[in-house]
Amino acid sequence: MSRESILLGRVRYSQDRELPGMLHARVLRSPYPHARIVRVDASAVPARAVALTPDDVRGLGVYGCQIQDQTVLALDRALHAGDPVAAVAAATPDEAEDALALIEVEYEELPAVSDLEEALAGSVLVHERIRISDNDAAYFGIRPEQGTNVCHRFRILHGDFEVGLEQADVVIEETFRTPAAQHAPMEPHACLARWEGGRLELWTGTHTPFNVRSDLARVFGLAEEDVRVVVPPMGGSFGAKTFVHLEALTAALARKAGRPVRCVLPRSEEWVTNNRHPALLTVKIGATADGTLVAKRVDSWIDTGAYADCGPGVAQKIGYSAVGPYRIPHVHVESRCVYTNRPPNGAFRGFGATQAAWASERAMDLLADRLGLDPLELRLRNVLRDGDVFCTGETVRDVHFAECLERAAAAIDWGQGRSGKGLCVLLKGMQTPSRAQIAVEAADGGGYTIRCATAELGQGSRRALTLVASELLGAPLSEISFPDPDTDIVPYDTRATSSRSTYMMGNALEEAVRELRKDGRRGVGEFRNSGGLDPDTGQGVASSHWHQGAAAAEVRVDEETGLVEVVRLHAAVYAGRVVNPPGAELQNEGSMIMGLGSALFEAVSFADGQVVNANLSDYQIPSIADIPDGLTHDLLTKPGAEVHGLGETALPPVPAAIGNALGSLGIQTTELPLMPETVLAAIDRRDGGGVR
Amino acid sequence: MRAAPEWLAPSSLEEALALLAERGDEALPLAGGTFLAALLNQRLIEPACLLSLARIAALGGIEGGEELRLGAMARHRDVELSPLVREGWPAVARAFGVVASPRVRNQATVGGVLADADYASDPPAMLCALGARAVARSAAGVREIPVEELITGYYETSLRPDELIVEVRVPRADRAVYRKFRTRSHEDRPCVAVAAARRGAETRVVVGAVAGRPQHFPELCRDGDAAEIGRRYADAIEPIADVRGSAAYRKRVIAVEVRRALEELAT
């Protein structure tokens, strides 16, 4: 996939794939956040269209990558405004949409859980029973609290928090919030399904072809080998296209129609399909007068919406990310994933690290302020260094947090006055444990073919792996082909998430090339990382290696309106060894720009349980005009080091760096985004003398 | 299943006006399409026919003199970049130049932005402050409508279905300023827009994007300093609340931005 083909519009994404006789699908969605479905009557839909109603799918299996809580359509209850209750396939998308209007649904509205507070009050249960999934994405010990809306609770116990707190001279306690955000990839969710001799075949943009395969096998009662998932390049994803979203519904329609069916979501439906988790974190942190951290407690709640998706995983990652890359002898974390009657929330570039860093790193600056210490000093005094023990009990190696911080600080002239400037340091784990396999084949006509499940979502994985292969094989790029991942052909891979592909697959590739040399025709390589955390103590190995970064921001504030201008923004990211320098730089820049949106104005808004800004005018993302002139970044490298994933690292530290820059002016905010109105309220608090 | 709208593309104004006289209720004029295309794609409107104005040469052009004449089909980008406008009506060039992105400005037209009467558009407040008039024509005749009276409320104008805006006439001012206050992306519409113009002893201040139509209070501008007038505008306006800001927040910004506009006008 060359840059030219992307720019010239020649790449065929999932939404462009076609098959002879194909029909187009549209989805009928619940208008209520919570309702009993009394009756669905599709008898008025003309015979040339195919309608799918709850009765068609009642007998099918339940799915969900971590918790089995999803049915192909809502059966007896619709659990969020936007929950699919029926679908139609017809000759054109417009015809399908016209047919939707002919389906009659009788609802009986039920009391709904609209936010975390209501969910925790527990008077309405979104799901009666919480069943853990057998999908391999549910590998980490899920701890549902039956009879409540908490579908997972992750805990870290390290030292004794209460004892640690007694040693503290200064304690800060504060609550921080992050709203839902939308990924807004250029290509919406899109999927094409066909049944062929009892086998299901899907062309779908997904980072997780093997997880999709096992969930669909479950839904349709098939052997996994009887489901084939092909992954065309995605027109962006940012995490939106992980696990099953449209696939089950499209496949069920295709089966009923007896013809291939394609479903491409209209833009507005993206906001009811997958968003970023809103989060509420309370941080209590104590230090001695010289700035040595002694104790930290984090209580975290994320709103996963009506279906868990990978929310339990996000809660786990938030759990340790919110401790931050610090040496703290006494730590207690309680991190929960909570159901509400909102659209489902799932993976979003950063996978919880943005919400975690916003809370953890804002709290660090409040602490520095109270101690009268330079925020950089406070961090450098406590940051993890090689050989230190993290709150999970693991000893960290090859860590460069201090260097990232120093580089970021220097980039905004930290030494020459700190007014209007802020910093944030970031620790993010990589999928652990996981397994990656890759095959290299000598093609008949000469050259080589790479067979691997790594999906191309615009991150440039194919290019990066092709470059590594070219070096290992001693063959020019033009002789190496890398077809779309196809679960019928490629060997197993956990998934293309958590910035792991270049690292994991790159390592597996070395073995594959060695094996190819022996075999002559085909070589398969495997790379595993091992570890994992005990869900009740948080002890173990969180990550086999760490994504590490820091951001520094300088702002100017219009104190009469609260408008924030980011003058300089710098990210320093540890890259180890860089495989594809232009690609690496683009990942950093893209992450920072996305971080700016989260920091300054992105938020999904709700009224009465409905998303009210489900279009790109009412929900804005940064444009080229929003990029500060002073947007710069560093890739820290070390000769001979491991490759470190770069897909996400520069995003999560951006909002907190900007929030801390405001904090340096006495403008203390706890809630994202930093809309001028929010900032003006903080200025009022400061000037009213009521600043905490 | 709807049928695709009938496509009418007259090449003369007379022909267009005759078509409108005949089918005014079902024929929808299409200029740059930046507003209409979104509605059509989402099927929020399903017009029986579209009357494209693209081939009517008489609707184009930008001319100067005592007054500035902007053809209804002049694009925002043309207004923004026209040396004539920049020289004689720099605040007009600015108000059109801060709309959305170059992509939108290359397409959006002068007639379209007035006829769609979106409360959060930039040019209307500036045109009001300068006392501009829209020239509306129908098969029955011509009339001039002050922009202030053209936009009557949210997406509502005083145009009749058989009328087209053919041009906008903008008088000169001694000095004029346009300030666009955004709360989100730089490509966003304004949260609060302030246009101010001075002609001799008269000062006009118009606030846009805060209510159904541009807000103008001549009696509040007669005396007092900039800060005082800003406060009066904030008191007089009942702002709306939307994704760009609450009503209370808008009131505060109105006071600040009106004051700043008047200070800028005085320099």
Ligand SMILES: Cc1cc2nc3c(=O)[nH]c(=O)nc-3n(C[C@H](O)[C@H](O)[C@H](O)COP(=O)(O)OP(=O)(O)OC[C@H]3O[C@@H](n4cnc5c(N)ncnc54)[C@H](O)[C@@H]3O)c2cc1C
């Ligand atoms: C992404 C985006 C961002 C935007 N941001 C801004 C912004 O920041 N500031 C801002 O001011 N605006 C903004 N706009 C609005 C944009 O400027 C208007 O959509 C545009 O001016 C409409 O002009 P048009 O020529 O495209 O109109 P069309 O879409 O063709 O028509 C609009 C309406 O006017 C009618 N009409 C058009 N011409 C005539 C005529 N001569 N006589 C009678 N009726 C007519 C049509 O029938 C229709 O009802 C934005 C639009 C988009 C799509």
